[in-house]
Amino acid sequence: MDRLRRARRHPTAPSHTGNPDKLRPFILHETSPHGLVVAIANKAAQAAGIHAGLRFTDARATLPDLASEEIDRENDARALTALAGWMVRFSPLVGVDGIDGLILETTGCDHLFGGESGMAAELSAKLAHAGYGHKIAIAGTVGAAWALTHATVEMGKPVILANGDERTGLADLPTRALRLSESSQILLRRFGLTRIRQxxxxxxxxxxxxxxxxxxxxxxxxRLDQALGIRPEPFTPFRPPPDYSTRLPCPEPLTDGAGISAGLSRLTEELCEHLSASGVGAQSFLLQAFRSDGEIARIRVNAARPVRKPEHVMRLFGEKTDAVDPGFGIDLLLLEAFRTGEMATGSRLISGGFSQADVDEDALAALADRVNARLGEGVVTVTIPEAHHPPQAAERTVPFSGQNLAGAARPYNLPGLRPARLFERAERVEVIAEVPDGPPQRFIWRRKVRRVIRADGPERIAPEWWTYLPPRPEETVSLPRARDYYRVEDEDGRRYWVFREGLYGDGRGESPDWFVQGLFS
Structure with missing residues (x-):
């Protein structure tokens, strides 16, 4: 209901008669095994006795003018995930709990807000400002916090249970607060076990x-042991936690690019100090700008190698901060480091001429960082060889990340045997004069007759049979036909790389077909 209310407040959102902000009774309904039922009701509808789980026909009989709309579970789930992303301003470890809950691991984070009470108060204030009704409980275990929020906590009034006081704090709560199945709750009530202390x-x-x-x-x-802390409970955050992070609260919200750049520079200095103290560098950095209206702007940059120099990190971000829209102001900047690793230490050479390597790997990595920062990740690519027989599979394209390809093994050794340019798909040609087991004398390609005056070959390439093994021994699969490749030159001096797919008399289909695979320069 809160998600829908926020959407209807947006000026570009469509107008609906069923607006939860209005005082008229309003419900969201959904289909269940028992037919159409009420999923949620606003306060006006609840005052008339309508509640979740009630049949829609009974609700309409109670209030004939009841406004209704089908609940949108998919958008609700996306909104909950977005809210989890917003919660990283309080803790890097945030998990999604069911369809309407979030779990925060706040260990080591509460001191940033003046303690657990200060954190709970600020969290409650931020959620209220964003328009979300909420219940907050802080406890030493996930089970205890869940029990408090679902059994005792009032809306908008956080409760803090000291670590180690779970047994006392949960004693008077109903057993349904232990996250038990419906059948287990029924049996416990049948035996008179209605309170956790029992x-x-x-x-x-x-x-x-x-x-x-x-x-x-x-x-x-x-469930009881997990709530009391006797047995651990696994916690899976919805996003991987950063290796290192720094934050910059802004008492006065940032409203322009200069302030964002200055804040980023300060965060970079502090983060790089932490990395240097640990003797590591990072290859990925994420800047998150939390706006006062609840929106988040994110910028991620990557480095070819682990880095920890502030000026290098600032160059990676470059002018990307200019694209951040501060809106009504940014009240928190958060810089996180991922993919950390040890950095090579030692003195740098005075000149590249003293290096025994053909390639300065540090300079190559720095070049990749500058290129990707200016043009964007993945815009510049390089082609690297692959160990496969078919030419179309003997190479692949990867983003340029500063890797040294000087020593990469090539799929062939003799220069000039393969063209510099291969077609993405081989183009069929019509052979006019053909010599069995030899190159064509004349062929038609792109509606023009080409007369061959020179030819070299063949280079026979067999299919990779091991990639066509049947899933079960009793089954059979059809293998591609072998290819004979030729380098031919026509009377105009143009040179082609053509191949015949199939061999004469191989007993595997009709006459072989001819194709152009590439062109020689």
């Missing part, structure tokens, strides 16, 4: 006898 002293064997199922009893004990 489960503390129950023997596991006795619990199993009551449930008549060891699996269900173990699930109850597992």
């Amino acid at each position: 489960l503390y002293d129950i023997d596991r064997k006795a619990l199993t006898r009551r449930f008549n199922s060891r699996q269900s009893a173990d699930a109850v004990r597992l």
